[in-house]
Amino acid sequence: MGISRRNFLKGGGLAAGAVAVTGKPVRAEVQSEAIRTKGLQTSTTICPYCAVGCGMIVHTKNGKVVNIEGDPEHPINQGALCSKGSALFQVANNERRLTKVQYRAPKSDKWEEVTWDWAMERIARNMKETRDRNFVKQEKINGEMYTVNRNDGMAMIGAAALDNEECYLVGKFARAMGVGYLEHQARI
Ligand code: SF4
DSSP: OOOOHHHHHHHHHHHHHHHHHHSSOOOOOOOHHHHHTTTOEEEEEEOSSSTTOOEEEEEEETTEEEEEEEOTTOTTTTTOOOHHHHTTHHHHSOTTOOOSEEEOOTTOSSOEEEOHHHHHHHHHHHHHHHHHHHEEEEEEETTEEEEEEEEEEEEEEEOTTOOHHHHHHHHHHHHHTTEEEEEEGGGO
């Protein structure tokens, strides 16, 4: 329904009159929250972008994300989100989002679609070969030989999206591979 400028001003005048007569503003009953999320499934999550770790509420319908917003009950952000977190919905729903593994062979000028199995196998093989080629078992320090079991040909970096347990596992894995160059995105 359209509303003319005249009627709008009239309404404002009536509201002001109500305040003037009663001494307090009249509270409008609004059920917008209930209407907005009616029929949707609600779950909570943590923003994957940075180490602040803001809490979010995700609304889904038939398995599809239809809304993401800040969680007012989360102690870190109390409902607020930065611009990046506010736009997270666009990560879940984006026609440009890659859903298949893409591979570009050395010296090739095009990407090709490969399976996860193929990609995982190749990554594992390359990592093993790199480790074996660069492994330093012993090193002379101040004239003495020491066992160092170090892999100088590899570096690893953790991302802020990792939680405590994932960081623990990545750290363990890196050290098992002999990686000394181990860093975290938030420290760089
Ligand atoms: S909403 Fe912004 S500040 Fe909060 S975790 Fe995400 S990126 Fe970091």
